[in-house]
Amino acid sequence: MPHNIDIIDGSESAPYRPRLSRETRQLLLTAFVAVLTLWILARVRFPDRPPAANPVPPILEQLTGPTTFADLAARVAELREQLADSLVSFVFTRAETQAGAAGAVKRTVALRIRDDIAVTVVAPGNHRTASVASGVVAEDRGSGLVLVSTPVNTRPRVPIFWSPRDLQQPRYVLAASTSLADISLQPAFIGSLAPVETSQWTEPVWALPLDAAIAPGALLFTEQGELVGVVAQCDTGLAVVPARVLLASAERLLEAPPKAPADIGIDVDALTPGLATVVGARSGVVVSWVDPTGIAASMLRIGDVIEAIDDVAIASVEQWRVRAARAVVGDAFTLRVTRRGAQRTVKLVVPSALGVNGAALGLGMRPIARVGTEVTRVAPGSAAEAAGIAAGDVITLIGSITAPTPAQIASAFDAMNRGDLSIVAVTRDGAHRVMALQR
Numbered sequence: 110m111p112h113n114i115d116i117i118d119g120s121e122s123a124p125y126r127p128r129l130s131r132e133t134r135q136l137l138l139t140a141f142v143a144v145l146t147l148w149i150l151a152r153v154r155f156p157d158r159p160p161a162a163n164p165v166p167p168i169l170e171q172l173t174g175p176t177t178f179a180d181l182a183a184r185v186a187e188l189r190e191q192l193a194d195s196l197v198s199f200v201f202t203r204a205e206t207q208a209g210a211a212g213a214v215k216r217t218v219a220l221r222i223r224d225d226i227a228v229t230v231v232a233p234g235n236h237r238t239a240s241v242a243s244g245v246v247a248e249d250r251g252s253g254l255v256l257v258s259t260p261v262n263t264r265p266r267v268p269i270f271w272s273p274r275d276l277q278q279p280r281y282v283l284a285a286s287t288s289l290a291d292i293s294l295q296p297a298f299i300g301s302l303a304p305v306e307t308s309q310w311t312e313p314v315w316a317l318p319l320d321a322a323i324a325p326g327a328l329l330f331t332e333q334g335e336l337v338g339v340v341a342q343c344d345t346g347l348a349v350v351p352a353r354v355l356l357a358s359a360e361r362l363l364e365a366p367p368k369a370p371a372d373i374g375i376d377v378d379a380l381t382p383g384l385a386t387v388v389g390a391r392s393g394v395v396v397s398w399v400d401p402t403g404i405a406a407s408m409l410r411i412g413d414v415i416e417a418i419d420d421v422a423i424a425s426v427e428q429w430r431v432r433a434a435r436a437v438v439g440d441a442f443t444l445r446v447t448r449r450g451a452q453r454t455v456k457l458v459v460p461s462a463l464g465v466n467g468a469a470l471g472l473g474m475r476p477i478a479r480v481g482t483e484v485t486r487v488a489p490g491s492a493a494e495a496a497g498i499a500a501g502d503v504i505t506l507i508g509s510i511t512a513p514t515p516a517q518i519a520s521a522f523d524a525m526n527r528g529d530l531s532i533v534a535v536t537r538d539g540a541h542r543v544m545a546l547q548r
């Protein structure tokens with residue numbers, strides 16, 4: 110056989126598979142680990158590392174610029190226009206009927222809650238104050254809540270009530286106040302609000318900080334026009350009566366049957382530790398004066414301690430003032446009284462303002478030896494008010510009795526028949542006057 114003949118193998122040969130070098134495998138493994146590490150780090154948050162501030166301000170901020178006082182004033186003016194239909198102003202006078210006291214005149218702002226009724230809160234009164242304001246529909250003298258009729262007959266748009274999430278958070282509000290010409294809104298800062306219980310309101314109110322520069326009676330709104338409430342004077346200081354509480358109290362006052370206010374003729378003072386030792390009582394208020402012609406003249410005397418009224422403990426003078434200010438004709442009270450360490454129960458009933466022979470005398474009086482009787486109060490609608498007698502007058506004569514005592518004046522009036530007239534002489538501001546008192 111020739112040697113140049115090649116022998117060809119007919120079997121299939123294996124494909125060529127190049128092998129990766131060790132260095133290449135290490136490089137790929139390192140890249141995989143790096144990608145996995147970056148993926149994990151991208152999903153891990155670091156709360157202790159604040160985000161970096163953008164060194165380049167947004168374009169719109171560079172164009173618009175910061176807010177100015179002019180912008181704030183424009184927003185306040187816009188909100189005032191929005192609330193114009195809901196706010197009215199009126200003049201309210203609290204006529205003090207105590208001797209030597211002058212009435213306080215206040216122009217205040219009220220919120221319209223109906224087409225003919227507006228509500229506001231003024232300085233609370235007591236059993237010897239009368240409200241003098243045109244259009245007063247109803248008043249709670251305990252809290253100062255007043256409802257007045259309004260000349261505007263269009264249907265008002267009552268603002269949305271504000272619902273706070275955090276009362277402790279500092280915030281700005283807009284306080285509505287009134288002047289001789291217009292109603293204005295003024296920004297006011299409130300550091301915090303704290304819910305408190307008071308004797309004036311049946312539900313909690315929000316106590317204002319001591320440094321809050323907001324006047325009582327101001328209606329408060331948010332920047333969005335939501336009604337926060339009204340600022341009122343309470344036994345804990347200034348507080349905001351929430352909008353919901355304000356409107357609910359106004360509705361109850363409207364639904365209550367009208368009754369004439371009454372004077373129970375009792376003044377009280379705080380029970381200090383020294384007085385508590387003297388009178389033998391641990392809590393309550395101490396009686397400082399009793400009207401000699403009032404309903405309590407024969408049952409209470411100076412130095413008695415009133416511990417409770419109708420089973421409700423009396424802890425402060427303000428609490429007593431609120432209850433006494435809300436007394437009306439026909440009311441009955443049950444007092445728990447301590448006199449020199451001994452407890453007893455006293456029942457007081459406020460009689461009708463009209464007696465069998467006509468109007469009541471309606472005088473609170475204090476004797477002045479060898480001179481006559483000083484008038485401390487005059488009840489609205491009474492015979493004394495119709496005759497022109499005023500608080501501070503000194504009655505020097507009634508009928509034929511000179512220098513009469515309070516008891517003699519009351520007896521002389523009771524002895525008169527319906528329609529009878531009696532001459533009364535008084536001294537007022539150094540001048541002598543006479544008037545006719547009719548039964």
